[in-house]
Amino acid sequence: MNIRLRQSPELPGKADLEARACIVLALADKPARWPRSLPWRASILHHYQLLNKPEVGTLTLPQARGIPLSYTVLAADSPPFVRLERARRLVAAHHARRPGDMALVLAGYSPAEGLMVAEALLSAALASAAPLPNFRKDHRPSRLTRLYLYGHSEPDGFRRSFCEAEGNALARRLAMLPGNQLSPADYLSQLRELAAVHDWQLKFMDEAALARRGAGAFLSVSAGSAHRDAGIAHLQYRPARRRRRRVALVGKGICYDTGGVNLKPARYMYGMHADMQGSAVALGTLLALSRLQVDFPVDCWLALARNDIGPNASVPNDVVTAVDGTTIEVVHTDAEGRMVLADTLALARRTRGLALLLDYATLTGACVQALGSGYSGVFSNRAEWLPALLAAGRNCGERIWPFPMDADYDRNLESDIADVKQCSLRGDADHILAARFLSRFVGDVPWIHLDLSASSCKGGLAHIPTELTGFGVRLSLHVLLDSVLNDI
Ligand SMILES: [Zn+2]
Numbered sequence: 141m142n143i144r145l146r147q148s149p150e151l152p153g154k155a156d157l158e159a160r161a162c163i164v165l166a167l168a169d170k171p172a173r174w175p176r177s178l179p180w181r182a183s184i185l186h187h188y189q190l191l192n193k194p195e196v197g198t199l200t201l202p203q204a205r206g207i208p209l210s211y212t213v214l215a216a217d218s219p220p221f222v223r224l225e226r227a228r229r230l231v232a233a234h235h236a237r238r239p240g241d242m243a244l245v246l247a248g249y250s251p252a253e254g255l256m257v258a259e260a261l262l263s264a265a266l267a268s269a270a271p272l273p274n275f276r277k278d279h280r281p282s283r284l285t286r287l288y289l290y291g292h293s294e295p296d297g298f299r300r301s302f303c304e305a306e307g308n309a310l311a312r313r314l315a316m317l318p319g320n321q322l323s324p325a326d327y328l329s330q331l332r333e334l335a336a337v338h339d340w341q342l343k344f345m346d347e348a349a350l351a352r353r354g355a356g357a358f359l360s361v362s363a364g365s366a367h368r369d370a371g372i373a374h375l376q377y378r379p380a381r382r383r384r385r386r387v388a389l390v391g392k393g394i395c396y397d398t399g400g401v402n403l404k405p406a407r408y409m410y411g412m413h414a415d416m417q418g419s420a421v422a423l424g425t426l427l428a429l430s431r432l433q434v435d436f437p438v439d440c441w442l443a444l445a446r447n448d449i450g451p452n453a454s455v456p457n458d459v460v461t462a463v464d465g466t467t468i469e470v471v472h473t474d475a476e477g478r479m480v481l482a483d484t485l486a487l488a489r490r491t492r493g494l495a496l497l498l499d500y501a502t503l504t505g506a507c508v509q510a511l512g513s514g515y516s517g518v519f520s521n522r523a524e525w526l527p528a529l530l531a532a533g534r535n536c537g538e539r540i541w542p543f544p545m546d547a548d549y550d551r552n553l554e555s556d557i558a559d560v561k562q563c564s565l566r567g568d569a570d571h572i573l574a575a576r577f578l579s580r581f582v583g584d585v586p587w588i589h590l591d592l593s594a595s596s597c598k599g600g601l602a603h604i605p606t607e608l609t610g611f612g613v614r615l616s617l618h619v620l621l622d623s624v625l626n627d628i
Pocket residue numbers: 397399447473474475476477
């Protein structure tokens with residue numbers, strides 16, 4: 141993304157705005173307190189009253205060569221999610237005209253409030269400009285390359301927001317690629333390019349390497365594919381001067397999920413090219429952390445496979461052995477995410493000095509049923525973290541909701557023939573059973589599991605304008621960089 145930002149702590153003059161292709165305006169308060177020096181104040185006020193105080197108003201400024209302006213009155217204490225949603229709608233008002241530049245204007249906020257509102261507007265503008273796959277003949281990508289912020293200025297030029305936007309855009313770009321354009325092999329070649337550019341180490345354990353390690357859970361999923369390109373990618377970011385704590389990010393990367401021999405019906409299979417979004421979010425988070433040059437090492441483990449149907453595909457009642465020796469009875473081949481993650485988590489937890497293991501997966505329909513697509517589910521083997529994680533979701537605008545994972549849920553996973561069942565055919569609380577299943581492979585390492593029910597949301601979510609949201613990059617940066625958890 142090649143977007144430049146110019147900032148000014150002052151309100152713009154008319155001449156400043158007349159040079160812009162479009163204007164986004166956030167006003168702190170009721171009209172009586174709108175700054176007198178706000179350009180076209182009377183026109184905007186007239187429009188605001190005429191339309192009976194719209195949440196988002198759009199007008200064309202006749203005095204200013206017909207420049208389009210979108211505006212909102214947004215109280216500084218609005219919840220962060222509302223702030224981001226409003227920012228998305230303000231920016232979306234200009235989308236069809238494909239502006240090359242955009243003025244972001246804040247009026248009436250204190251410096252601390254201005255920072256939060258500016259961050260929302262900027263994040264929405266960056267999210268809207270992300271170059272994303274589209275194969276239509278008439279597709280015309282965003283032309284936005286310059287942003288002009290008035291009414292607030294940050295010394296570092298919002299570096300973190302830019303890095304976060306880049307990470308989120310990477311996650312969405314990969315998730316949007318159709319299955320025939322992002323096989324595990326394609327994914328790996330993209331990882332090789334990224335690793336070269338960003339100076340990450342990359343190791344790839346292919347099926348043969350995984351067989352040597354005894355990763356039978358992972359291999360029970362990849363066995364159905366006609367291609368032998370599945371495997372676990374391990375990327376490492378190493379800072380020049382490192383702190384001792386290490387963080388591992390783990391992601392589910394099922395490049396297409398047919399369900400396997402328990403084949404999905406059409407309605408539920410459509411969209412399953414995005415069943416790798418957990419891995420893309422882990423990767424996007426790695427990219428953002430690496431661009432920010434954080435001072436702690438980050439390991440990123442991506443489980444890349446397709447869940448296909450074929451002569452070698454697993455069937456229910458198969459018993460397989462995971463990398464840590466746990467025997468698993470296969471119950472439903474569409475519960476493949478927890479199988480590939482079992483081995484990947486078991487490998488990732490062996491990292492020495494691990495302060496946090498964080499995994500991301502589009503794991504269960506049960507989580508979507510419980511929360512819809514506006515929230516993602518969060519689980520942890522450190523129950524005392526859950527209040528802080530709930531608050532973290534609220535504060536950054538990528539909202540998460542905690543679920544219990546008490547040990548007695550395990551009675552649903554008892555098998556007569558193996559250590560554990562993969563899942564239960566009863567289907568209730570499957571998101572909790574999946575988390576219980578995964579927890580076996582994590583042991584006592586501090587662990588957070590995100591079931592990404594908010595990975596796909598019609599009409600976009602928060603500041604993100606696309607249905608596939610890349611949910612999790614923003615949340616992860618907040619959790620990892622803003623002292624959300626005392627012990628991390
Ligand atoms: Zn599945």
